[in-house]
Amino acid sequence: MRLDRLELTDFRNIVHATLTPAPQLTVLCGANGQGKTNLLEAIWLLTGGKSFRGAKDAELIRRDQPFSVLEAAFEAGGRDQQLRLTVGAKGTPRPGRTARLNGADRGRAASIAGTFTAVAFDPNHLSLVKGGPEGRRHFLDAALCQLYPGYLAAARRYARVTAQKNALLKAYEITPGAEMLLDTYNQAQAQYGSEVMRRRAEYMARLAPAAAANYRDISSGAERLEIRYKPCCEPGDPALLAAKLAEMRSAEIRAGFCLTGPHREDLEIFIDGQPGKVFGSQGQQRSAVLSMKLAEASVAGEVLGEHPVMLLDDVLSELDDARQTYLLTRIEDKQTFVTTCDSAAFARTNGKLVFVTSGEVTE
Numbered sequence: 001m002r003l004d005r006l007e008l009t010d011f012r013n014i015v016h017a018t019l020t021p022a023p024q025l026t027v028l029c030g031a032n033g034q035g036k037t038n039l040l041e042a043i044w045l046l047t048g049g050k051s052f053r054g055a056k057d058a059e060l061i062r063r064d065q066p067f068s069v070l071e072a073a074f075e076a077g078g079r080d081q082q083l084r085l086t087v088g089a090k091g092t093p094r095p096g097r098t099a100r101l102n103g104a105d106r107g108r109a110a111s112i113a114g115t116f117t118a119v120a121f122d123p124n125h126l127s128l129v130k131g132g133p134e135g136r137r138h139f140l141d142a143a144l145c146q147l148y149p150g151y152l153a154a155a156r157r158y159a160r161v162t163a164q165k166n167a168l169l170k171a172y173e174i175t176p177g178a179e180m181l182l183d184t185y186n187q188a189q190a191q192y193g194s195e196v197m198r199r200r201a202e203y204m205a206r207l208a209p210a211a212a213a214n215y216r217d218i219s220s221g222a223e224r225l226e227i228r229y230k231p232c233c234e235p236g237d238p239a240l241l242a243a244k245l246a247e248m249r250s251a252e253i254r255a256g257f258c259l260t261g262p263h264r265e266d267l268e269i270f271i272d273g274q275p276g277k278v279f280g281s282q283g284q285q286r287s288a289v290l291s292m293k294l295a296e297a298s299v300a301g302e303v304l305g306e307h308p309v310m311l312l313d314d315v316l317s318e319l320d321d322a323r324q325t326y327l328l329t330r331i332e333d334k335q336t337f338v339t340t341c342d343s344a345a346f347a348r349t350n351g352k353l354v355f356v357t358s359g360e361v362t363e
């Protein structure tokens with residue numbers, strides 16, 4: 001995947017700008033509040049996904065303008081493609097986000113998902129190491145949904161039956177036929193849950209070693225990252241999850257809610273043998289998340305046959321010089337965008353420098 005050109009009109013603080021990135025590394029430099037993240041956000045929108053900042057359409061359009069236009073030329077699947085994405089304000093002829101791909105109207109931008117692929121990292125992702133298990137499950141689920149269309153269906157069915165089972169367990173004593181109903185729910189949980197667990201286990205078997213290798217490189221071999229998937233039982237076989245659910249049955253009835261299953265699982269993250277959440281420094285936690293994100297991109301590259309573009313926002317702060325240099329000189333055939341407001345970083349990179357000032361882009 002390679003973005004060759006992006007032209008932006010009335011997008012956030014950008015009146016009009018053209019970006020022609022390098023095939024490998026492009027470093028977006030500028031002081032705070034100039035539009036660096038806005039540029040990354042624009043590239044991300046080409047994926048057809050939601051804004052990584054969770055922004056609403058109205059926030060994307062330059063203040064007091066009716067719509068934004070993003071016009072992109074990129075290489076995907078071995079051919080040059082053109083994408084025109086517009087974001088229209090409410091009440092305009094074309095409200096919301098719509099896409100035109102290689103000249104053909106594709107309607108809603110979400111319909112082009114999978115055409116242009118990217119992986120984004122921003123400082124909020126630190127919660128992957130620092131936060132609770134739901135953030136790590138979300139990371140797994142989001143990555144798996146992109147790779148396997150069937151995963152979303154299984155995960156949704158599992159979530160639905162789990163909600164139904166929770167409602168039953170809460171009112172177990174007063175529900176007629178509760179025992180049979182619970183049998184049905186357990187069976188469905190075992191079926192869909194084991195599918196979810198099988199994919200998670202497969203995914204982690206690829207992600208964990210890739211993330212560990214990235215971390216080794218980022219830390220110049222000085223530190224070790226270990227990520228372990230903690231399944232609630234041996235993954236993959238519905239009978240095993242069914243057995244686990246049977247074992248927990250009376251405890252779940254007593255508790256009044258579901259106690260086990262993929263919706264309660266977690267990833268364990270160790271830095272040099274210590275739990276990263278508790279013992280990791282800010283810089284180490286950042287390196288760990290970055291390693292996971294880079295690994296997410298390379299696993300997606302293996303599975304989909306095309307490496308996603310990497311968007312790394314504000315990753316350099318809190319990394320020591322050696323770690324920054326690693327990121328700024330990491331030349332591969334994978335296109336990467338890095339933002340920085342650190343003027344010292346400019347001198348160290350072998351990537352293309354692009355300066356962003358008050359929404360203007362200078363190459």
Ligand SMILES: Nc1ncnc2c1ncn2[C@@H]1O[C@H](COP(=O)(O)OP(=O)(O)O)[C@@H](O)[C@H]1O
Pocket residue numbers: 011012013014030031032033034035036037038039058059060061062063356
């Ligand atoms: N819809 C919008 N219209 C005009 N300006 C906007 C809009 N949305 C954000 N901005 C401006 O963009 C700037 C922030 O840009 P950003 O890319 O986050 O900066 P940074 O270079 O620090 O990453 C702020 O000055 C903000 O006021």
Ligand SMILES: [Mg+2]
Pocket residue numbers: 033036037038313314339
């Ligand atoms: Mg920013």
